[in-house]
Amino acid sequence: MEHKGVTVWFTGLSGAGKTTISQVVAQKLKDAGYKLEVLDGDIVRTNLTKGLGFSKEDRDENIRRIGFVSNLLTRNGVIVIVSAISPYREIRDEVRGKIGNFVEVFVNAPLATCEERDVKGLYKKARSGEIKMFTGISDPYEPPLNPEIECRTDLEELDESVNKVLQGLKDLGYLAD
Template identity: 80%
Template sequence: MEHRGVTVWFTGLSGAGKTTISQQIAKRLKKAGCKLEVLDGDIVRTNLTKGLGFSKEDRDENIRRIGFVSHLLTRNGVIVLVSAISPYREIRQEVRERVGDFVEVFANAPLAECEKRDVKGLYKRARAGEIKGFTGIDDPYEAPESPEVECRTDLEELKESVEKVLAKLTELGYLSA
């Protein structure tokens, strides 16, 4: 499969399905022979942005750093799949402008559904007051106003979400058979 460099930025609440969708897309694109990198927010925080906290300033810096790496890879013809909560619109827009070839995917699931899926127990700990400034509980999540793709992960199957993203990348000229 031929392709152009692009950053596909998955945003949404913790547990909304960002990583799950991006992992499935990564499998498909690797199988098709695409140059690909996956930047998962949890993994990035333990390596590239270690030491940053969860204040608004630190969250913005975390996203800026991910955006910088995404930009370098994208301009070198790599498809970059970023899975990061990235709760604030303004910093997502800043990264979009820096990268240029940028497709925003909103993994959209209601907070109650994300809490049901809480495999790490983070929402439970946030509700108990053990985690302060948790996105969706006591820190805001600013949903995208016009993402290129919206995956309603509470209403659609994983395969449907994956196909929507791949179809949009093809429509925008980033992928071709």
């Protein structure tokens, strides 16, 4: 299926639902015949950005590298689904500027909700001091000021959030009706 390339960048706290929503969106787009790639933050860290830590500089470099790959794919007509905490607004805006066809999806859930969903036990470790510089606890998360799409995963069912993303991409002209 011929379509414009676009990077769909899911950002939000750990446990907000970025991976869950992005996986379902990706599957629906794949089923509809779109060319796409998924760059999940956890998977990228074990392959593309191995060796980077969690200082602000390393986090920014991680996002720059994801953005670089996203840009290459986007300009070649691929829909790129990125799921990464990407806590700092400035670096997200930098990546947006380089890519151009960029849709920011703010996966928004209150910190308390994310802590309740903490399947990996990361918040617990961060609160006990085992994990330093943890986003939302000992390191800031800067929410987007004007995301194209916002999913409130504490208030919406999964299919509502998925449909909101797909409809947003249609409204922005990236998907056929």
